[in-house]
Amino acid sequence: MLIVGELINSSRSMIKDALEKMDSTLIQEIAQKQVEAGAHYIDVNCGTQVYNEPEIMAWLVKVIQDKVSAPLCIDSPNPKVLKAGLSSINNNYQPMVNSITAEAKKFSEVIPLVVEYKVKVIALCMDDSGMPKTTEDRLRIADRLVNDLVSAGVKEDDIHLDPLVQPVSFDSQAGVAVLETLLKLKEQYPRVHKICGLSNVSFGLPTRKIINQTFMIQTMTAGMDSYILDPLDKKMMGFIYASQALLGKDDFCMNYIAVHRKGLYTE
Amino acid sequence: MEVLNEISQALQNGDADLVGEKAQEALNLGVSPSNILSDGLLKGMGIIGAKFKNNEVFVPEVLIAARAMHFGLNVLKPILANTGVKPFAKVVLGTVKGDLHDIGKNLVGMVMMGSGLEVVDVGIDVHEDKFIEAIKEHKPDILALSSLLSTTMVEQKTVIDTLIKEGLRDQVKVMIGGAPVTEQYCKDIGADGYATDAVSAAEMARKLV
Structure with missing residues (x-):
């Protein structure tokens, strides 16, 4: 199981304010808290800084590294920003890039960075024809992504396929399409990882946390083995450890017992 | 009644x-x-x-x-x-060049249609020239531009600049939306309106005409 902590994202008003004030303490605090809560990677996204995204990314990476010893996930649709983030990393952890896609231009711009920095990479199942709608769309694109990434020299173990989760409020079949995709991917690419975010699925619905938690359990059962989420959400993290134990991914339930002892399940 | x-x-x-x-x-x-x-x-x-x-x-x-x-x-x-009444304002709607996101745009389109507006959806990854063509062909009251990426929101500006260059800017109100877009950005690029969700977008469209 791999958890990418999603909280350092400038689309959140708290982070946006911190960036405007260059408040490194707050950024460091949030990074630290996420690691303590069980995040394996810290996602770093400053996408709202349209005019100086590369500079802000480099600053964020430096600030986080000064305080926290953890691998970082550099998150931007812009290859220049990815480069700015990756070249600022000076710890010894393998970074992650969020993300590459099968769009021809995007793939050709991001793949040199993936190879040069030997990163783990989140590969979104979308191509030049647009967002995937069906299970077949996702499998076709996943197939191409895995083949192209492996041919470029990326190890299967470094690939995290994102099947692209879409709101079930908009398309009633959106959830099940992802679950079917995962079951197929598990057969076809057992060594390739599968990742997703959990908030898209509940867009437009009330009590979103319930939908998000339920979808985490369903997707993990179907083969998802990494998530981009808020690790400070104790309910969600509690379900993650419980699901791992129940799916035979936690020998002697030791992780589950450990997080219980740390107080994860006390209100 | x-x-x-x-x-x-x-x-x-x-x-x-x-x-x-x-x-x-x-x-x-x-x-x-x-x-x-x-x-x-x-x-x-x-x-x-x-x-x-x-x-x-x-x-x-x-x-x-x-x-x-x-x-x-x-x-x-x-x-x-x-009765010869032209009942509805017309909207040309699309996601800008380089951006393939369609759900938000589709949702806006459906709610706009549901508010009595006539919507011409020109799709995703739409080049500015294609928006210009659509405006010449459909003569909409409103042009609605969607962008979900920080790398493509600049294309909303490209479309507006192209409208000015083609002398069409006065003929159409421009609305923008999408996750990275803000009220401030709307002002910066000289758009006429920004909305945070589909229902607000439909209301704004009706207000702009």
């Missing part, structure tokens, strides 16, 4: 068939189509919109209300056309 209330209520319930039936019934009773539209269909949609903003109804309920609106409009359209 009772039948108009029934139309509004059926629309709020998302009961498309009943909306169609009641619209026909109202016509048979001699209610004018524009009256049915404003005091039945749009009234119901307005209530749904207000409840949506208040978190009392949710996206799926807005969508089925919009579908019900269609059924009602389909009954009225031939008659409205005969």
Whole structure:
């Protein structure tokens, strides 16, 4: 199981304010808290800084590294920003890039960075024809992504396929399409990882946390083995450890017992 | 009038068939189509919109209300056309160049149609020249541009700049939206309006014309 902590994202008003004030303490605090809560990677996204995204990314990476010893996930649709983030990393952890896609231009711009920095990479199942709608769309694109990434020299173990989760409020079949995709991917690419975010699925619905938690359990059962989420959400993290134990991914339930002892399940 | 209330209520319930039936019934009773539209269909949609903003109804309920609106409009359209009234403002809607996101745009399109606007959806990854062509062809009142990426929101500006260059800027109001877009960005690039969600987008479109 791999958890990418999603909280350092400038689309959140708290982070946006911190960036405007260059408040490194707050950024460091949030990074630290996420690691303590069980995040394996810290996602770093400053996408709202349209005019100086590369500079802000480099600053964020430096600030986080000064305080926290953890691998970082550099998150931007812009290859220049990815480069700015990756070249600022000076710890010894393998970074992650969020993300590459099968769009021809995007793939050709991001793949040199993936190879040069030997990163783990989140590969979104979308191509030049647009967002995937069906299970077949996702499998076709996943197939191409895995083949192209492996041919470029990326190890299967470094690939995290994102099947692209879409709101079930908009398309009633959106959830099940992802679950079917995962079951197929598990057969076809057992060594390739599968990742997703959990908030898209509940867009437009009330009590979103319930939908998000339920979808985490369903997707993990179907083969998802990494998530981009808020690790400070104790309910969600509690379900993650419980699901791992129940799916035979936690020998002697030791992780589950450990997080219980740390107080994860006390209100 | 009772039948108009029934139309509004059926629309709020998302009961498309009943909306169609009641619209026909109202016509048979001699209610004018524009009256049915404003005091039945749009009234119901307005209530749904207000409840949506208040978190009392949710996206799926807005969508089925919009579908019900269609059924009602389909009954009225031939008659409205005969009276020569141009009832709705027209919107050209698309996601900008380099951006393939479609769900937000589609949602905006559906709610706009459900608010009585005529929507021409030109798709995703739309080059600025294609927007210009669409404006020349469809002569919309509003151009609505979606962008979900920090790397593509700059294309919203490209489209506006191209409109100015082509001398078309005065003919059309420009609305922008999408996750990274802000009110400030809307001002920066000289767009006429910005909305945070589909219901607000439809309301803004009606306000701009």
